Amino acid sequence: MKNVIFKNADWIITMDGDRTRYRNCDLLVSGQEIREIGTNLEEKLKDEITIDLTIDASGKILVPGFVNTHHHTWQALFRNIKATQGLQLEPWLKVMYEIYKDLSQDVARAGVYASLGDCLKTGCTTSNDLWYPHPVGVPQLVDAEIEAAKEIGIRFHPVRAYHSVTSDIVPPEVVDTTEGFMEDAERLVKKYHDRSRFSMCQVGIGPSIAQYDTQEIIQATVDLAEKLDIMVHGHLAESKFEVEYTIEKFGCRPAEWFRRNNLLGSRFYYAHCIHLNDEDIALIAQTNTGVASCPISNMYLSSGSCRVPDLMNAGVKRIGLGVDGAASSNSSNMMEEMRCSYLLNRLSWGDNAPNPEDILYMATAGGAKALGRDDIGYLSPGMAADITMIDWKQLQYAGGNNDPVDCIVTSGDARMIDTVMVNGNIVVKHGKLTMVDEDKKRDYVNEVGKALLKKASVRIEGLKEDIE
Ligand SMILES: [Zn+2]
Incomplete structure (x- = not known):
């Protein structure tokens, strides 16, 4: 030893x-x-x-070591593109999903090198990744990112997510069947999920935005998570549109809809949690649900500001920071995320804002709790x-x-x-x-990223400018 x-x-x-x-x-x-x-x-x-x-x-x-509680690693390959600049969440997602049609194992590996390499270089030792778009016929994207994470030496919590229905935003090319998702999730857990103390890889599952999916796959997700004893992660209350949609379709707010569908509790943690009222906050606190606040992404997409002080005052201990996908934060820099969290909370909540030590808590112990870890x-x-x-x-x-x-x-x-x-x-x-040659990885990421954007530019007029 x-x-x-x-x-x-x-x-x-x-x-x-x-x-x-x-x-x-x-x-x-x-x-x-x-x-x-x-x-x-x-x-x-x-x-x-x-x-x-x-x-x-x-x-x-x-x-x-900092704990990053929310990420979409593959997005590192299409950040800083003019095609999405200045857009808010829903129109921004429309462009994203056009690019998602061409995701591949190379993109998965390259995304991890750039995103989680950045995480490590900015002091982060554990990262989540929520992978929801799985193009039909392109297998083992999560496998590829797990292998790349191992190569660079970061502790990893990948989440096998999915889409079960098409929408204005989600095209049929990235929609899973319930059986397909269940089979792949079980396979991943069996192959990679390590339950031992100091585990370097723990696999989770989850919907991207639960109320947009079928009741069948949500129920299957909760049942499978219980059966396999694994964590569930997704997004909650990121945009005003999501709140309005949920009220109109189901007659309740997103957090209440999550409660009704058994999606709250210590097995669960959610990104953003911005548009919460007092009852929503009480629900999250009472059920010991985890929160991943992503201030830089929230500023970039004009989504809003998470009520961090109110969540903390309500007794939420499982609260961490997330850099979110690099297409909406444009980096995976945990030092920057801490500083921005401090500043955005000051701007939004004035005298009630958390102090610097509370922010460091979110980036460390709070984030670890959100991921369900007691050893980091x-x-x-x-x-x-x-x-x-x-x-x-x-x-x-x-x-x-x-x-x-x-x-x-x-x-x-x-x-x-x-x-x-x-x-x-x-x-x-x-x-x-230290584990990889940074220059070689940089060249690989650039090459894979360029090829991806070139393919997508056939469908997205605005991308032509970005790949010139
Ligand atoms: Zn996200």
Whole structure:
């Protein structure tokens, strides 16, 4: 078992239940887990263990690796395109689904390299992915992304989602049958879902937006999740249109519709949760349903602002941050997501806005809880060795080296990320991925992305400009 010591960190911000902070301390990792936090650990344990690697953490801050609770990794290949700029959710989705018709395993792999590579490089050690469009006849997209995630070394929570009906937005080319979805989901869980402590891959299932699907597939999803004992994830109350649609069709608001269809509880977590009234918030709190707030995407699509302080005050503990798909956030940068979350909450809720430590909670322990994990999200002996080492002694942070958490959340950015450890392995060193050749992956992503847009441009006039 490999022993790695982070020596003499300026601060260790644990984000444990008491939000304990240590000053000028060491942290010892043995194998996959954190063994001890304290002073002079090397000297203290010299008769018991041999240190294999010493990392000088002086001038640095250790925080739990960030947890990204909502993503659509493949969208990295069609971000920054003129065809979608300035659109809100529904018209934006129409363009997305035209591109989705050409999704492939190459796109799945490339999307993970770009998106989850960005996540790792910005301090994130665990990520969700919600994959809902499965073009008919294109198998194993989730398999391809799981393999790519393994290659770069990130802890992964892919969700096998689906569409069961066509609509103005969803074309028949990406619609699943209930049997097809069930069969594929069971296969994925059997092949990849690891239930052990420190598991690197846990598969979930879910609808993209539940009330747009058939009753049959929703019931099948809930039953299958219970049978396999896995998590369910999707979107909830992202747009005003969704609320109006649900009221008109079912006579109730989305959260209430979720309750009626057994879609709330500790097995469930949902992205956005923007358009909630007080009763909706009470429902989420009472049922211990998880929330993934995605402020950058919500600003980009003019969707609105999640009522984070009201959710927290109602007692919602399973609340995290999500970078959301890169086609609506244009990056997968967890440092930026934290800062934007802090700022958007300040803008939206003024004096009630969460403080920087609450935002860091969402990016760590709160996000881990949302994903249903009790072995990641905070630094403590016996927890997984998912550690982000932050360098705050650079010119751009000078004058702001006061409270370490305030510095990270309110003036921090990705340049701070020095070293990232996942499950005891160093996957980012001096800001670069260690498991793969970044330049080769970059070229591959660009090549696959260009080919995808070229295919789609036959159907989408606006894309021609983007691929010139
Ligand atoms: Zn989403």
